[in-house]
Amino acid sequence: MSGPIVPRKTPRQARARATVEAILEAAARILVAEGLERLTTNRVAEVAGISIGTLYQYFPSKEAILAEILRAKRQQLLEDIRAATAEGTGQGFEARLSGLIEAAIVHQLGQPTLARSLEYLDSLLPLEAETQALKAAILERVSGFLARGGIARPEESARDLVAALRGMIDAAGLAGETDREALFRRAMRLVRGYLGLEGSGFALDRDASGAELSGDEPGGILPPGPP
Amino acid sequence: MSGPIVPRKTPRQARARATVEAILEAAARILVAEGLERLTTNRVAEVAGISIGTLYQYFPSKEAILAEILRAKRQQLLEDIRAATAEGTGQGFEARLSGLIEAAIVHQLGQPTLARSLEYLDSLLPLEAETQALKAAILERVSGFLARGGIARPEESARDLVAALRGMIDAAGLAGETDREALFRRAMRLVRGYLGLEGSGFALDRDASGAELSGDEPGGILPPGPP
DNA sequence: GCAAAGAATGAGCAATCGCTCAGGTTTCTC
DNA sequence: GAGAAACCTGAGCGATTGCTCATTCTTTGC
Numbered sequence: 001m002s003g004p005i006v007p008r009k010t011p012r013q014a015r016a017r018a019t020v021e022a023i024l025e026a027a028a029r030i031l032v033a034e035g036l037e038r039l040t041t042n043r044v045a046e047v048a049g050i051s052i053g054t055l056y057q058y059f060p061s062k063e064a065i066l067a068e069i070l071r072a073k074r075q076q077l078l079e080d081i082r083a084a085t086a087e088g089t090g091q092g093f094e095a096r097l098s099g100l101i102e103a104a105i106v107h108q109l110g111q112p113t114l115a116r117s118l119e120y121l122d123s124l125l126p127l128e129a130e131t132q133a134l135k136a137a138i139l140e141r142v143s144g145f146l147a148r149g150g151i152a153r154p155e156e157s158a159r160d161l162v163a164a165l166r167g168m169i170d171a172a173g174l175a176g177e178t179d180r181e182a183l184f185r186r187a188m189r190l191v192r193g194y195l196g197l198e199g200s201g202f203a204l205d206r207d208a209s210g211a212e213l214s215g216d217e218p219g220g221i222l223p224p225g226p227p
Numbered sequence: 228m229s230g231p232i233v234p235r236k237t238p239r240q241a242r243a244r245a246t247v248e249a250i251l252e253a254a255a256r257i258l259v260a261e262g263l264e265r266l267t268t269n270r271v272a273e274v275a276g277i278s279i280g281t282l283y284q285y286f287p288s289k290e291a292i293l294a295e296i297l298r299a300k301r302q303q304l305l306e307d308i309r310a311a312t313a314e315g316t317g318q319g320f321e322a323r324l325s326g327l328i329e330a331a332i333v334h335q336l337g338q339p340t341l342a343r344s345l346e347y348l349d350s351l352l353p354l355e356a357e358t359q360a361l362k363a364a365i366l367e368r369v370s371g372f373l374a375r376g377g378i379a380r381p382e383e384s385a386r387d388l389v390a391a392l393r394g395m396i397d398a399a400g401l402a403g404e405t406d407r408e409a410l411f412r413r414a415m416r417l418v419r420g421y422l423g424l425e426g427s428g429f430a431l432d433r434d435a436s437g438a439e440l441s442g443d444e445p446g447g448i449l450p451p452g453p454p
Numbered sequence: 455g456c457a458a459a460g461a462a463t464g465a466g467c468a469a470t471c472g473c474t475c476a477g478g479t480t481t482c483t484c
Numbered sequence: 485g486a487g488a489a490a491c492c493t494g495a496g497c498g499a500t501t502g503c504t505c506a507t508t509c510t511t512t513g514c
Contacts, residue, residue: 009490013481016491035351041472051493056473113350120347123340123401124262159402160395160413167394168387174350175386186387186421193420194413236460240511243461268502278463283503 008060020058022048024072027065028114036117039066067128070118074134077107081138085145093149094197100142101187104165105180112173119166138162151195161191235287247285249275251299254292255341263344266293294354297345301361304334308365312372320376321424327369328414331392332407339400346393365389378422388418 011017026048030039041062045052059065084099091099108115122135143158151157165187172183192198238244253275257266268289272279286292311326318326335342349362370385378384392414399410419425 011491013490015481019491037351040470042470052473053475053494054492057491062472116347116350120343123343124264156413159398160417163398164391164395164417167397168391170394171386171390186383189423190387190391190417190421193423193425194417196416196420198420198425238461240460242511246461267500269500279503280464280505281462284461289502 009057011058016058019048019050019054022050023055023058023065024069028069031066031069031117032111032114035113036066036120041065063125066118066121067125067131070121070127071131071134073107073118074131074138077103078134078138078141080107081141085141096145097149097191098184098188100145101165101184101191104162105169105184105187108166108169109173109177109180109183112170115166115170115173119170146195149195157195161194164190164194236284238285243285246275246277246281249277250282250285250292251296255296258293258296258344259338259341262340263293263347268292290352293345293348294352294358297348297354298358298361300334300345301358301365304330305361305365305368307334308368312368323372324376324418325411325415327372328392328411328418331389332396332411332414335393335396336400336404336407336410339397342393342397342400346397373422376422384422388421391417391421 011020023044027039027044030043030047039062041055042052044065045055048055055065059068080103081100084103085096122131139155139158139162142162143154146157147154168187168190169183177183238247250271254266254271257270257274266289268282269279271292272282275282282292286295307330308327311330312323349358366382366385366389369389370381373384374381395414395417396410404410
C-alpha cells in the first residue's frame with residue numbers, strides 16, 4: 001500500500017513503450033467506464049492485454065498508475081492554460097479569460113467520471129511531488145493572470161474560481177449536458193460575476209433578468225469534444 | 228457487494244437504538260478522520276464498540292451504512308434550505324438567497340473530508356430511492372426559489388449554482404479556511420454574478436475592478452461552526 | 455418466574471486484492 | 485549466431501475484506 005510512486009523501470013524498446021501506453025490507456029478506460037473502486041491491477045493488465053507481472057515491471061504500485069494518469073492530465077491542462085493566458089498575443093483580459101474557461105470545459109466535460117475519480121484520488125493519495133507541483137502551478141498561473149488583470153486577492157480568487165468552475169462543469173457533464181457553447185456562456189457569467197466585471201458581453205436586464213439567456217447565439221468559440 | 232440497502236431489522240429496544248446510533252456515528256467519524264477507503268465494516272464495529280454480527284443485524288451491507296449517513300445529511304440540508312427559502316417570512320429574494328448560501332456553507336465547511344467522501348459516494352453507489360429523491364428535492368426547492376425570483380431557466384441555474392457553490396466551499400474547507408464571513412461574501416458574489424443581480428450589496432468599481440474586494444465589512448450573518 | 459422475542463457475540467469463510475518471482479520469449483549488439 | 489539484455493508470463497502468496505451463523509446473553513410481557 002505504500003512505497004515509491006515513480007516508475008520502476010524505464011522502457012527502452014518500442015514494444016515496452018507500447019506496453020506502458022497500453023497500461024495507462026486501460027486504466028483510464030476502466031476509470032471512465034466503471035470508476036475508481038472497480039479498478040484493480042489484475043483488471044488493468046487484462047484490459048491492456050498484458051500480464052500483471054509486466055505491469056509491475058513499469059509501475060511499482062497501483063497508485064503509481066493512477067498518479068501518472070493524473071499527472072498527464074494536469075500537465076495538459078497547465079499547458080492549455082498557459083497558452084490561453086499567454087502574453088504578447090494582442091488579446092485583452094476578457095479574451096484570455098474566455099480561453100481559460102474554454103480550456104476548463106474541454107478538460108472536464110468529456111469524461112466527468114474520469115475527472116471525478118481523479119479529483120477524488122488527489123485528496124486521498126499522498127501523491128508524488130510533481131503532481132502536487134502541477135496543481136500549484138495551475139493555480140499560480142491563474143492567479144498571476146488575475147493579478148495582471150487588476151483583481152484583488154488573486155490567489156484566493158483563483159482557488160475559488162477554479163473550484164467553482166470545476167464543480168459546475170462536472171455537474172453539467174454528469175447531467176449529460178453536451179452543449180459546450182451554452183455551458184461556456186454560463187461559466188463566463190459565473191466568473192465575471194465573481195470578479196465584479198459587470199455589464200459587457202451578455203448583459204442581463206436588471207430586473208426580471210435572464211430572459212435573454214436561452215437559445216443559440218453566434219457560435220464557434222469552442223472546439224469539438226475529445227476523442 | 229450488492230443486495231438491499233434498507234435496514235435489515237428495526238431496533239425496538241432502547242439499547243438497540245443506541246447501537247444503531249453508535250454505528251452511524253462511528254462510520255461518520257472514520258469518514259471524517261480517514262476517508263472512504265479506510266472505512267471497513269470490522270473497523271466501524273470496533274470504533275462503535277460492538278461486534279460485527281450486531282452491525283449486520285441492522286445494516287445489510289457496508290453501503291447501507293454510508294447511504295444512511297448521506298441520507299441524513301441531505302435531509303438536514305433540505306430542511307435548512309426549506310427554512311431559508313420559506314415564504315411568508317417577510318424576507319425578500321436577496322435575504323433568502325443569503326440564507327441559502329449560509330446553509331450551504333454551514334453544511335460543507337466544517338468537514339470537507341466527510342462532504343467529499345459522501346459526494347464521491349453518491350456518484351459511485353446505486354443509492355436507495357429516498358436518497359436520490361432528496362437530492363432531487365433539494366434541486367427542486369432551489370429551482371423553485373429561483374423561479375419565484377424571476378430567474379430564467381431555473382432548473383439549470385439551480386444545478387449550476389449548487390455545484391459551483393459546493394466546489395468553492397469544499398475547496399475553501401480543504402484549504403483550511405475558517406472565516407465563514409469572508410467565504411460567504413465571496414459565495415454571494417459568485418451567485419449574484421451568475422444570476423445577473425448586479426450592483427447592490429457590495430458593488431465594485433466598473434473599471435479597474437476588484438480593488439475594494441478585500442477587508443472585513445459588517446458582520447454577523449453566519450452562525451458559528453457545527454459541533 | 456418464565457418463556458419468547460430481541461439483542462449481541464466473534465470465530466472464521468469465501469472472495470478479492472495488490473503484488474512477487476521463477477522461469478520463458480523476444481530483441482539488441484557485435 | 486550467440487550471448488546478453490530487455491521484455492513478458494501467470495500461478496499463486498499473504499493479507500484483507502465483507503459478511504454469516506451458531507451460540508449466548510438481555511429484555512419484555514404476562
